[in-house]
Amino acid sequence: MKKFSALLIIGALLVMTACSSNSEKNNSSSSPVASNSNSTESPTPTSSDADNASTEYSLENDGVDQAAFTEALSQFPAEVPEKIVTTSVPLTEMLHLLGITPVGVPTSTNPIPADFDSIPKIGSPMAPDLEVVTNLEPDLLLGSEALRSTLDKNLEGIKVEKAYLRTDSFEDLKLSFKVLGTYFKKTDEMNKVLSTILDKENALAKQAEGKKLPTVMLMIGTSDSFMVMSETSYLGSLVKKLNADNIATSVLKVKDTYSPINMENVVAADPDIILVLASGDHGASQDKFEKEVAKDAAWKNLSAYKNNKIQILDYSIFGVTSISNVDKALTQIAEYFYE
Secondary structure (H helix, E strand, O other), rough: OOOOOOHHHHHHHHHHHHOOOOOOOOOOOOOOOOOOOOOOOOOOOOOOOOHHHHHHOOOOOOOHHHHHHHHHHHHHOOOOOOOOOOOOOHHHHHHHHHOOOOOOOOOOOOOHHHHHHOOOEEEEOOOOHHHHHHHOOOEEEEEEHHHHHHHHHHHHOOOEEEEOOOOOOOOHHHHHHHHHHHOOOOOHHHHHHHHHHHHHHHHHHHHOOOOOOEEEEEEEOOOOOEOOOOOOOOOHHHHHHHOEEEEHHHOOOOOOOEEOOOOHHHEEEEEEEEEEOOOOOOOOOOOHHHEEEEHHHHHHHHEEEEEOOHHHHHHHHHHHOOOOOOHHHOOOOOHHOOO
8 A cells, every 4th residue: 555645634634623603493583593592691601501501401411521511511602692603514514403594604615504505605614705894893703623723724814703613523513512502592403413313322322232243343434545534534523423443542542533544564463344435536436445455465365355344324314414414324324233
């Protein structure tokens, strides 16, 4: 396997970070924040609010880290904003699910809710158009925590409250959605989504009882090479939730989210299943993977290859972080594990 340049790794990281994405139902009134609350009193994001939120969310053991939840909630302004701009596709999707309509949304190749098609686009998640943002006069800008330093630098000339939420992993999505639902007092909408996810988690845990889970290798492709993904990737976090053994962590001991593939080590680890993140647009198409196998006969020595356990995954489901797609993504992976 030839070693690819640092630029390719950085490129893939930017693709996956910027992709954080997706869609649902809009109950907005003429106000940019659709029916936040019937109360005229604004919530103050303090530790006590976080405690109250835990009580309101009736399901126990939702898996959301309480300390991280309290910290994320505390960065929001005391007065609930009326005009919100979001630079993140996953956060845009979350606002839609909660019935909150922003005044500005990111420009992205990944889908945003169709209900938001007429809302002004502010530019890329990493470099929004300052003039457009300024003209919208937002009270709050919502962005991805992964892009905090970049956005802070790019938005230096704009005076606006900012809040950053994590969107990189399965657990991040639940945490950030709970923060938004709590802050905007949208607990009914929040509980509906989180209950569905928790039900899926519990069902899959029961399905796994008494079964020996496979060892798994996760791969993503750049324009001319492939990388192995750790549990800190979105796909890796889904596999971790199902308690499968990701060899990137257990055997290869990789430290980065995306790392070059060392075929000698992969052959030694011999994973039961290989999941390949596929997208013609992002480099990891079925055809490219087959050419990769043809270049290196070592692939054919793997049990996953011999047993036809190499799965090419749909990038629209597994390549972008989306709270709406979590149920479908977990279900598909479980089918590969338990078939």
